[in-house]
Amino acid sequence: MTSAAVVGSTGLVGSHILSQLLTNSSISSVHAYTRRELPNPASTKLKTLSSTDTTMWPSLFPTSPSPKIFFSGLGTTRGQAGGVEAQRKIDLDLNFDLAKAAKDAGCTTYVLISSTSANSKSSIPYSKMKGELEDKVKELGFKHTVFVRPGLIVGSREDSRPAEAIVRSIASGLGKLSPMLVNSWAQDAGVIAKAAVNAGLQCEEGKNEGVWTVGQKEIIELGKEKN
Numbered sequence: 019m020t021s022a023a024v025v026g027s028t029g030l031v032g033s034h035i036l037s038q039l040l041t042n043s044s045i046s047s048v049h050a051y052t053r054r055e056l057p058n059p060a061s062t063k064l065k066t067l068s069s070t071d072t073t074m075w076p077s078l079f080p081t082s083p084s085p086k087i088f089f090s091g092l093g094t095t096r097g098q099a100g101g102v103e104a105q106r107k108i109d110l111d112l113n114f115d116l117a118k119a120a121k122d123a124g125c126t127t128y129v130l131i132s133s134t135s136a137n138s139k140s141s142i143p144y145s146k147m148k149g150e151l152e153d154k155v156k157e158l159g160f161k162h163t164v165f166v167r168p169g170l171i172v173g174s175r176e177d178s179r180p181a182e183a184i185v186r187s188i189a190s191g192l193g194k195l196s197p198m199l200v201n202s203w204a205q206d207a208g209v210i211a212k213a214a215v216n217a218g219l220q221c222e223e224g225k226n227e228g229v230w231t232v233g234q235k236e237i238i239e240l241g242k243e244k245n
Contacts, residue, residue, distance in 0.1 A: 020222050023049040023067075023085040023125070025075070025092045025116055027056060030171055031131050032091025034211030039089075040064060044219055049080050051092075051116075072112055076119035084123035087218040090116065091131045091211075102143045110147045114154050127162040127221040128155060129214050134167045134234060156229055162221035166214045166232045168205045205234060209241035216240045 022039050026032030027050040039048045040061045050056060051067045067078045092113050099105040117128055130152070135142070138149030152165055217232055217240055232240065 019044055019046040020087060020219070021045070021047045021049075021083070021085040022087040022089060022218070023051075023080065023120070024089040025051040025113075026090060026131070027052055028054065029091050029093065030207045031168075031210050031214070032089070034208045035089050035091055035214055038211055038215045042215065042219075047085070049085055051075055051078070072108070075112070076115040079116065079119040079123050081123045084120070084125050086125060086222055087127040087129065088117070088120040088125045089129045089131075089214060089218060091214075092116070093131070096143070105143075106147050109144075110151050110154075113151055117155050117158060121158045121160060126160065127164070127218050128158075128160045129164040129166065129218045129221075130155065131210065131214060132165045132167050134169050136165070136167060162218075162227060163229045164214070164217045164221060164226075164232060165229070166210060166217065166237060167234070168210045168237055169234050170205075171210060172206045205237050205241070210237055212243075213237040213240035216243050 022045055024032060024036050024039065027036040036048065036050055036056070039045050040063050045063065047065060048063050049065045049067055053068070053070050053072070056064070056066065067075065069075060069078065090113055092108065094105055094108045096102055096105050099108060113130070120128060132152060133145065133148045135145040136148035136152055137145050138153050140146045140149060155163060213232060213236070217230065220226060221230070
């Protein structure tokens with residue numbers, strides 16, 4: 019058995035990661051960052067790292083003992099954050115500070131929900147910040163670094179994004195007809211979460227040392243495996 023920590027635990031993918039970690043027999047304990055009460059049922063595995071001041075989160079990372087796997091599904095939108103620079107402070111700066119805290123604490127496996135468009139040289143702000151985060155995390159030198167790169171993430175969001183919601187609705191409808199119609203460009207949030215958990219556990223079993231980039235095809239494959 020191994021221990022885990024997760025940030026972004028109330029988000030679209032992160033909430034699925036948390037639920038799967040709490041029910042996975044290979045996980046002994048789960049530390050979850052949160053600013054508000056978590057929707058998950060009470061679990062003896064769950065230990066919350068709670069603060070409304072997210073700048074304090076890195077200092078809350080457990081150190082004695084440290085979780086072995088750290089999952090990040092942390093992210094926001096430009097609209098929610100109030101602009102690109104504010105979004106960068108969360109998607110890039112806070113994510114990196116948390117990754118550094120995990121590495122300093124002795125965490126051996128880091129799993130990031132990134133994006134298929136991640137590219138530090140991109141002219142698109144979202145793609146650029148995702149790519150910059152990946153580059154900075156690589157430099158930390160975790161024993162295992164996993165970048166999960168989904169396409170469009172299918173699932174219900176609390177926030178309203180009309181254009182994106184229409185595309186998600188199309189993807190959901192096509193997926194019901196045949197997963198083959200959407201697997202190459204969109205993946206379900208639950209499948210992405212399961213792929214992330216399985217990838218993290220495989221790393222702790224000694225597989226895929228170094229940097230492992232999990233693309234959309236591999237997300238589907240890992241998302242089908244039992245965990």
